[in-house]
Amino acid sequence: MKVMIGVDPHKRSHTAVAIDDREDEMARIEVRATKRQVDQLRKWAAPFDERVWAIESASGLGYLLAQQLVAVGESVIDVPATLAARVRVLGTGRSNKNDPNDGRSVAVAALRAPTLPAVQPADHSAVLRLLAKRNLDLGRERNRIVCRLHAMVCELVPGGIAQEIRASRAEQLLTAFTPTTAVQAAKQTMALELVADIRRVDTQIVDIKRRIRDAVVASKTSLTDLYGIGPVIAALVIGYTGDVTRFATRDCFAAYNGTAPIEMSSGGRIVHRLSRRGNRTLNYAIHMAAMAQIRQRASEGRVYFDRKVAEGKTTREAIRALKRRISDAVYRQLLVDADRQRA
Numbered sequence: 001m002k003v004m005i006g007v008d009p010h011k012r013s014h015t016a017v018a019i020d021d022r023e024d025e026m027a028r029i030e031v032r033a034t035k036r037q038v039d040q041l042r043k044w045a046a047p048f049d050e051r052v053w054a055i056e057s058a059s060g061l062g063y064l065l066a067q068q069l070v071a072v073g074e075s076v077i078d079v080p081a082t083l084a085a086r087v088r089v090l091g092t093g094r095s096n097k098n099d100p101n102d103g104r105s106v107a108v109a110a111l112r113a114p115t116l117p118a119v120q121p122a123d124h125s126a127v128l129r130l131l132a133k134r135n136l137d138l139g140r141e142r143n144r145i146v147c148r149l150h151a152m153v154c155e156l157v158p159g160g161i162a163q164e165i166r167a168s169r170a171e172q173l174l175t176a177f178t179p180t181t182a183v184q185a186a187k188q189t190m191a192l193e194l195v196a197d198i199r200r201v202d203t204q205i206v207d208i209k210r211r212i213r214d215a216v217v218a219s220k221t222s223l224t225d226l227y228g229i230g231p232v233i234a235a236l237v238i239g240y241t242g243d244v245t246r247f248a249t250r251d252c253f254a255a256y257n258g259t260a261p262i263e264m265s266s267g268g269r270i271v272h273r274l275s276r277r278g279n280r281t282l283n284y285a286i287h288m289a290a291m292a293q294i295r296q297r298a299s300e301g302r303v304y305f306d307r308k309v310a311e312g313k314t315t316r317e318a319i320r321a322l323k324r325r326i327s328d329a330v331y332r333q334l335l336v337d338a339d340r341q342r343a
Helices: 037-045 063-071 081-092 099-112 124-154 167-176 182-219 232-241 252-257 280-295 301-308 313-343
Strands: 002-009 013-019 025-032 050-058 076-079 262-267 269-273
Touching: 002 025, 002 037, 002 099, 013 037, 013 099, 025 099, 050 063, 050 099, 050 182, 063 076, 076 081, 076 099, 081 099, 124 167, 124 232, 124 280, 167 182, 182 232, 232 280, 232 313, 252 280, 252 313, 280 301, 280 313, 301 313
Parallel strands: 002 050, 050 076
Antiparallel strands: 002 013, 013 025, 262 269
16 A cells, blocks of 8 residues: 655654554654654555655755665655645645644655655755755855945945945945045044955856856856857856756746746636746756847847747846757656666
8 A cells, every 4th residue: 555654844853653554643753854754754654565765855964864764765746835735725624734734744745645756855956956055155145245335335435336336346435535534534444344255256156157157067067158158147047947857848937937927717718928937047057048039140040039029028027939949859868868868
């Protein structure tokens, strides 16, 4: 008899609930999040020969536990938190939220949704995802520091810095400024500290881009053969796509990255609208590739974009069409890479 074990993971403890194919609870356990967590869970689940572990957010809070179970040969399924919450509310008619209810909801969701992805051992794509996320975080941090510096400089110098803020230009302007009050002196000192922060982040950005470039080369991907996709975009695509074979068609991949329009129908009227669903980071990567193609008039992407505009589409509609075209090309190249790795 197949047993589904739903796990509600937390920072300090994990609650597991085992159910049969009729959704009847068979057993439950709560273990502390320690070095012995996997041994304790496996010992408890030993009576269930044919078992599958369903972990809520196996790529988030449940990542470590999921990877540990996979490493010892257990079958693990990743259950989205939204799906488990929907099962808890609609399946039981109650919204009581506690760890046992959450664990059972995760198990029921996995039992009734056979298409949920199986957790795979972390591979090179996980490395690229970490590096790509670090690059995005550094870019956001630099933007935040620059905004704070610009606001402070405007309080010292009329007009602030007219052009793009660079550390050398900002330092030159600040050192040439002579404060006349204690407040201005304090702001000048803080602004120079922000300049030092920008230099630090710039150094980190240069280093992370180098590491991304080396990691992409090591992956032997063919994504960089596509126009507009460099090492950073390739790292985002590979890292946030994972195993491309889990997408049956290019349409499934487009739905996942948000480049496929969604159908809106009522009373026989059917229209298709922009999708805000899917992985937004992956959508951002495809958008940046589209922008790179549009900027170059000789590129195939720019020719396709101009043709769509000539057909009467708006600029935004033409960009969306190009993004879908790039999504299909990315999917094709990822499949080529997957086939080559299996060979």
